[in-house]
Amino acid sequence: MPSIEFLGVSKSxxxxxxxxxxxxxxxxxxxxxxxxxxxxxxxxxxxxxxxxENVAIVGANGAGKSTLLSLLAGLxxxxxxxxxxxxRIAALLELGSGFHPDLTGRENLxxxxxxxxxxxxxAEQIFDKVVExxxxxxxxxxxxxxxxxxxxLRLGFSVAVNVDPDFLIVDEIxxxxxxxxxxxxxxxxAELKRNGKSLVCVSHSPAVVxxxxxxxxxxxxxxxxxxxxxxxxxxMYEGQSTLRTRVSS
Amino acid sequence: MWSGNYxxxxxxxxMKDFKVRYRNMSLGVLWSMLNPxxxxxVLTFIFTxxxxxxxxxxxxxxxxxxxxAFNFFSIAWVTATTSLVDNAxxxxxVAVPRQLLPIAAVFSNCIxxxxxxxxxxxxxxxxxxxxxxxxxxxxxIWSLEVVFVCGLGLxxxxxxxxxxxMRYVVESCNTILFWLVPIFYFVVPERFYGLYQYNPVTAxxxxxxxxxxxxxxxxxxxxxxxxxxxxxxxxxxxxVFGKLKKxxxxxx
Numbered sequence: 435m436p437s438i439e440f441l442g443v444s445k446s447x448x449x450x451x452x453x454x455x456x457x458x459x460x461x462x463x464x465x466x467x468x469x470x471x472x473x474x475x476x477x478x479x480x481x482x483x484x485x486x487e488n489v490a491i492v493g494a495n496g497a498g499k500s501t502l503l504s505l506l507a508g509l510x511x512x513x514x515x516x517x518x519x520x521x522r523i524a525a526l527l528e529l530g531s532g533f534h535p536d537l538t539g540r541e542n543l544x545x546x547x548x549x550x551x552x553x554x555x556x557a558e559q560i561f562d563k564v565v566e567x568x569x570x571x572x573x574x575x576x577x578x579x580x581x582x583x584x585x586x587l588r589l590g591f592s593v594a595v596n597v598d599p600d601f602l603i604v605d606e607i608x609x610x611x612x613x614x615x616x617x618x619x620x621x622x623x624a625e626l627k628r629n630g631k632s633l634v635c636v637s638h639s640p641a642v643v644x645x646x647x648x649x650x651x652x653x654x655x656x657x658x659x660x661x662x663x664x665x666x667x668x669x670m671y672e673g674q675s676t677l678r679t680r681v682s683s
Numbered sequence: 684m685w686s687g688n689y690x691x692x693x694x695x696x697x698m699k700d701f702k703v704r705y706r707n708m709s710l711g712v713l714w715s716m717l718n719p720x721x722x723x724x725v726l727t728f729i730f731t732x733x734x735x736x737x738x739x740x741x742x743x744x745x746x747x748x749x750x751x752a753f754n755f756f757s758i759a760w761v762t763a764t765t766s767l768v769d770n771a772x773x774x775x776x777v778a779v780p781r782q783l784l785p786i787a788a789v790f791s792n793c794i795x796x797x798x799x800x801x802x803x804x805x806x807x808x809x810x811x812x813x814x815x816x817x818x819x820x821x822x823x824i825w826s827l828e829v830v831f832v833c834g835l836g837l838x839x840x841x842x843x844x845x846x847x848x849m850r851y852v853v854e855s856c857n858t859i860l861f862w863l864v865p866i867f868y869f870v871v872p873e874r875f876y877g878l879y880q881y882n883p884v885t886a887x888x889x890x891x892x893x894x895x896x897x898x899x900x901x902x903x904x905x906x907x908x909x910x911x912x913x914x915x916x917x918x919x920x921x922x923v924f925g926k927l928k929k930x931x932x933x934x935x
Contacts, residue, residue: 447933508685508778510932522686523778531776536703548695549779551687 436521436600438483443515445501446472475501477656488633490643492671493653499636503605521600524550530586535579539589542578546593560596568592583610595622604635640668685778696787701794715795716802719750726867744810749866751799752887757857759792763836764843764853771935782924785836807895817894824890831883831913837920841927844934864888880905883912
């Protein structure tokens with residue numbers, strides 16, 4: 435059964451406040467390892483996502499949401515703890531990620547499909563479906579730099595959902611799609627869910643979160659504050675943010 | 684974690700590099716021929732007219748053997764070195780195996796190499812040196828060169844992510860190498876000659892001259908050295924890359 439499991443995962447980054455280091459600093463660091471100035475983006479995170487479960491990650495800017503997704507997608511490695519993933523993951527972490535502006539939509543589609551792990555045969559099979567879903571039409575043979583951000587999203591999302599992932603990971607990018615395309619995406623995500631697939635998404639829109647996900651994780655300063663039903667988590671999250679606004683004003 | 688079709692990704696990445704480079708150029712792949720031809724012309728002019736060197740017959744061919752090998756090596760090494768930084772958006776956003784990026788950079792330069800090899804072979808025949816059985820060695824020695832650059836590319840691309848000066852280190856090394864590889868000269872002190880052949884670029888140049896100009900098989904010791912250093916470099920590259928791979932994301 436496809437699943438994702440985080441066990442006591444921490445992730446830190448070296449602070450770059452001193453600027454890029456010169457050779458001398460590299461050498462002294464090599465000879466005398468000093469306790470490094472590290473910033474913890476995530477601290478001791480544990481959770482499990484089973485197949486067919488849609489999970490939202492909420493939290494303020496800089497809470498570690500995107501870092502969590504990049505660990506999930508296998509882009510970064512954790513410092514501590516372990517991550518177990520079984521099943522195919524398709525991640526849409528940024529608009530146009532994995533696309534090249536000088537290639538046409540068609541070339542990018544194949545490049546992207548191959549990056550997501552498809553064979554040439556599978557990529558050719560899904561080609562028509564992807565183009566149809568994206569409603570890009572003749573623009574598929576135009577270079578990507580001529581696309582609007584909405585069109586880029588359409589292409590990226592269409593590829594990602596049509597490679598039939600067990601886990602679709604989306605970072606706050608549906609926002610640039612128009613209403614009709616968003617509705618279409620929601621429909622597709624619901625269809626994936628019925629087929630036992632999962633969505634893991636980051637969103638700042640409570641309406642989107644509530645509509646798509648039954649479970650939510652609330653991250654705050656790199657820690658997993660609450661893990662529960664979307665309604666409950668959102669209520670607490672929103673309550674806390676209004677509280678903060680009141681306190682600061 | 685990533686399970687997919689390596690050859691399909693690799694071919695797509697190679698095509699991406701290649702198309703992106705040539706899409707907006709009117710001469711396209713012709714540049715691959717023009718550049719070595721111009722260099723060949725200049726060096727031939729200097730060493731047959733300005734400083735005549737009668738000890739080397741067929742000087743243009745002699746130079747071109749050196750230029751084709753050196754050009755491929757130097758450009759492939761630099762593009763492989765910067766491949767991870769240049770493709771930061773892929774490394775940070777797509778879970779594709781990272782080692783494919785420097786490899787794809789080397790392979791996309793192989794397209795130029797093939798164009799230049801065709802040019803070289805055409806000129807060899809045009810100069811009246813016929814085709815001989817030893818030409819069968821050519822794919823072997825050029826493949827070893829690709830193996831060597833892949834090793835270097837893996838190692839330097841990962842290091843370039845941590846220390847961005849790598850690009851300039853590589854470019855400086857290439858400048859020095861232009862003089863260390865026998866592109867337009869012949870005389871090397873006897874006692875250094877054995878050591879000198881351990882440089883795979885040198886070995887390739889010497890071997891290709893044996894085959895194309897003298898119509899002889901390259902000596903075994905030369906081939907062993909080429910093979911040894913190329914595969915050692917590949918192993919070293921894979922090891923260094925494996926060691927540095929984990930934190931690539933954090934430094935891009």
